C-alpha cells in the first residue's frame with residue numbers, strides 16, 4: 001500500500017507494509033504547475049515505487065469533502081474544488097483515499113502508537129499550523145462532512161487577538177503555531193529563524209525563550225480545557241516540529257489545566273508526545289483506504 005504526505009514544500013511517497021516504510025521517495029511541491037499536472041507527477045513517482053499499487057492514501061494539509069474533493073489547501077494555491085480522489089483513482093486504476101493530514105496522523109497513532117493504549121484521544125500536530133485528529137471509542141472520526149479535528153482553529157480568549165489564515169481572529173494556531181511563537185519571542189527582544197532557536201534559548205535559561213514556552217503552555221491549556229469539556233478524552237497526543245520541545249511546554253500547560261479545568265480529572269489527562277517519528281505521515285496515509293471507504 002502507498003502513502004502520500006502532501007507537504008507545502010515536498011511531497012513524500014512511501015511503500016508501506018505492516019506499518020513500516022519499505023521504500024520511499026519525494027518530489028518538490030511545484031506550485032507553478034497546474035493541479036492535474038502535479039497529480040500526474042505524483043502518480044508517476046508512485047508507479048516508480050510500485051507499478052500496480054493495490055491502494056493509495058493521500059494526506060493533505062487542508063480540508064477534503066467526503067467525495068475526495070479538495071475544499072481548501074492554503075499552502076498550495078489552485079487545488080480548491082479539484083476532485084483529487086477521482087482524478088488520482090482514474091490515473092492509477094486503484095482505490096484512493098484523500099484526507100486531512102491530521103486525520104492521517106491520528107490513524108498512524110491509533111494503529112501503531114499511543115492509540116493502542118488510549119481508545120479516546122485527540123492528536124495535535126504542532127508546527128506552522130496546528131492540525132488535529134480525533135479518535136473516539138477506538139474509531140478514527142472524520143465528522144459529518146470530513147472536517148472534524150480542526151483543533152488549531154478553536155477560539156482562545158486572550159488579551160492579544162491575532163488574525164488567523166482561516167479568516168477568524170484569536171485561533172489557537174495564531175498563538176502557538178510557529179509564527180505565533182516567533183512573534184512572541186521577537187516582542188521579548190529575541191530573534192529566531194526556527195522554533196529550535198527559541199528552544200535553545202529556553203534550555204540556556206534565557207528569560208525570553210522560557211517566557212515563549214510558558215505562554216505556549218498556558219494558551220494550549222485553554223484549548224485543551226475546551227476540548228476536555230466537550231469530550232473528556234483518555235489522552236492528548238502531540239506530534240509535529242514543535243513537539244520535541246514539549247518538555248518546555250508541559251509545566252505551564254499542566255499548571256493552567258489545573259487552574260482552569262471544569263473538574264480535576266479533566267486536568268489530569270495524560271499529555272503524550274508521539275514516538276512514531278517522521279514517517280508517521282506517510283504510514284497513516286497508507287492506511288486511509290482500508291480505514292475509510294475508498295473509491296475504485
Ligand SMILES: [Zn+2]
Pocket residue numbers: 152153164165166167168171173
Ligand atoms: Zn483559524
